[in-house]
Amino acid sequence: MSFFSSQATWRCFPWVALLSLTGASCHAQSHAETSPVSSASAAPAEPSAPAYALTGSVTLLSDYRFRGISQSWMGPALQGGLELSLPRGAYLGVSGSSVSRHSYLDGRALELDLYGGWRTELLPGWTGDIGLLHYNYPGARVPRGDGSGGVRYDTTEAYLGVTNGGFSAKWSLALTPYFGLRDSTAATAFAEALPGSGSSRGSSYLDLNYQHPLGDWAVLGLHAGHTQVRNYSELSYADWRVSLARSWGPWTATLAWAGTSADTRYYRAANAAGQMQSLGRSGWVLSLSAAF
Template structure:
């Protein structure tokens, strides 16, 4: 899930881009990233039962605007049952600049959870989306449209069957601004729509600050949602439950190389 917490790594790239404007763009660019976070929040919802996460990935970009990438994170078996406790994201797309200072982005993203199945069914959590986005200076917007059921939600897995959930969508609005040298403020607001299952709709937000210390970027963010606490609750094997959409503070340390 191209995660909220990953914005920390993006901030480092945002700062570096200022210095890269005077240098020629290489035809092929390969980068990697590694993050350790106190919680993995995807669209405001904890994916690790409010426990820490280790995350990392690799990206390839061509000077024409095409790119490919992979990103990975541990996830909780209390939320992604019967699997390896792993999320693997595969994505690719095309970025271009139709007008000065505005970058458009279109791509495909696939979330893969090895071995994980919803409850006692054979339905998988794997999820595919197409996204359309744009960035103008400090502002960005992106809309993701679900090509598959929303993380396995359909007539087989829903408590009250109402059809499949293909066509669900997520709107991501963000503002990234360098408030001081190597220090970036992030503001985010999002809206998740789940087709045919409106009770799962919610808003989420993030207020974060991150500083690039050279050896790594350290970030602190407050993340929350108005998601239904009864629906967005996870339970472990001992019966202990956690409301995974509650407001929390996330600390992270990341490095792009």
């Protein structure tokens, strides 16, 4: 997933995190959040679950938001994911999402996430989760400012999380440059040029969520997050989401209102015709998912 846009005629912005009951992402985040789709961010499985279990889901979204930023140019996206639970709380997973070509230049309009980790009970009622997540954008590259080719958007993060009842918190740390942002791409990675200030490796994201059942009718979801981009403070921002989810059988429908404090000078993208979209503006996100 990436949050950058290129300055040339396209002005792009990248994209992903998880399939979630709130509906929205491809990576590891409960993304009804509206972010890539990955079970990595979904609520941790119970440590007492069977030694081996394969689960999955498919989600259709009206807008794919990753950490509050649209990865689908404010349009629909299709996501899917599989997770294999292993003995002693270990797990492996893969998820994918369509993304906008206006955000991921020269790519296949696809995000693929691979993740793995370990979940365990820390205290009665408290579950811990630690793991690694790799975001891959086949063929997509951030152009270098000097025109000498491009740099991959691909990013690897480590994450640490805890869950208690309806509350969950997770902190993610970028082990590589954050979706391609470095000295050589600072002038072209976003809609407005930035001076090269070094590598963005070490950027982080804090993800806070609370889910509260409204009787048997629906589940209220509250989310707050903060993206800290190392060496590029202009790109740091907060995001939030309020959602209502209703499930029947394997199906879950979610309606969410999501927004960010992202600086629109940077978090925007244009198509080939020059039509501009602000990718972090507040808006409604509707999703429908099926678990299997």
